[in-house]
Amino acid sequence: xxxxxxxxxxxxxxxxxxxxxxxxxxxxxxxxxxxxxxxxxxxxxxxxxxxxxxxxxxxxxxxxxxxxxxxxxxxxxxxxxxxxxxxxxxxxxxxxxxxxxxxxxxxxxxxxxxxxxxxxxxxxxxxxxxxxxxxxxxxxxxxxxxxxxxxxxxxxxxxxxxxxxxxxxxxxxxxxxxxxxxxxxxxxxxxxxxxxxxxxxxxxxxxxxxxxxxxxxxxxxxxxxxxxxxxxxxxxxxxxxxxxxxxxxxxxxxxxxxxxxxxxxxxxxx
Numbered sequence: 001x002x003x004x005x006x007x008x009x010x011x012x013x014x015x016x017x018x019x020x021x022x023x024x025x026x027x028x029x030x031x032x033x034x035x036x037x038x039x040x041x042x043x044x045x046x047x048x049x050x051x052x053x054x055x056x057x058x059x060x061x062x063x064x065x066x067x068x069x070x071x072x073x074x075x076x077x078x079x080x081x082x083x084x085x086x087x088x089x090x091x092x093x094x095x096x097x098x099x100x101x102x103x104x105x106x107x108x109x110x111x112x113x114x115x116x117x118x119x120x121x122x123x124x125x126x127x128x129x130x131x132x133x134x135x136x137x138x139x140x141x142x143x144x145x146x147x148x149x150x151x152x153x154x155x156x157x158x159x160x161x162x163x164x165x166x167x168x169x170x171x172x173x174x175x176x177x178x179x180x181x182x183x184x185x186x187x188x189x190x191x192x193x194x195x196x197x198x199x200x201x202x203x204x205x206x207x208x209x210x211x212x213x214x215x216x217x218x219x220x221x222x223x224x225x226x227x228x229x230x231x232x233x234x235x236x237x238x239x240x241x242x243x244x245x246x247x248x249x250x251x252x253x254x255x256x257x258x259x260x261x262x263x264x265x266x267x268x269x270x
Contacts (some may be wrong), residue, residue: 006035006045011105013254016054016159023054029067031057031074065089105215123261131157131189132198134181139172146182149194153184156195161185165242167200205240205261206233213253221259228262237263
């Protein structure tokens with residue numbers, strides 16, 4: 001219950017930097033009830049102690065927090081619960097920003113009138129035994145799964161014998177779920193937790209290097225795929241990525257380098 005002097009809606013508007021129309025909308029939505037409403041005139045009056053609440057509502061709405069969530073945040077007496085509700089929404093916003101940033105990065109490359117030709121090489125890779133973690137993973141969960149798997153590998157392999165990498169099953173892209181294997185080269189791959197020694201089969205790869213963040217790595221995949229088709233090659237297994245330089249090595253995304261290798265074999269001319 002409000003106690004103390006009340007402010008006319010115009011005064012309250014100036015103190016909160018919220019328009020009279022916005023304050024009326026908050027009232028109609030049940031978010032911010034005036035301290036009192038004059039029965040004869042319908043004028044709304046607010047208490048000075050309502051200023052922080054009005055500003056909290058404004059900030060939450062600026063972040064597009066849904067009205068039911070705003071009500072839950074305001075009604076919750078538990079600070080931890082309020083913080084958790086806000087944090088959950090912020091995580092959703094960050095995910096949306098990531099998607100937007102990735103789309104913009106891809107479009108910038110795709111809309112370049114004459115993109116530079118992609119540098120591609122064919123490379124024969126011998127069978128290699130590595131320390132690996134593998135599982136069937138949904139496409140949307142790959143980043144989180146990769147972070148956990150690589151943390152286990154880092155803990156298990158004290159002195160890697162090369163750059164980390166991953167194998168990504170075709171079904172991951174085609175069906176939204178597929179087999180993923182991430183690895184670290186090691187002289188003596190250990191067996192601990194989810195980490196196991198795995199021998200990667202020999203393969204011939206069409207290889208190119210993606211520079212920078214992965215926001216537009218799909219464009220590099222498309223360019224490499226076009227090169228494979230143009231050179232009468234066919235994909236013959238899971239795509240391989242090798243993380244030559246990444247967040248583990250430098251916080252500067254411009255310096256990151258990811259090698260993409262498509263297992264291929266030559267097909268008859270069409």
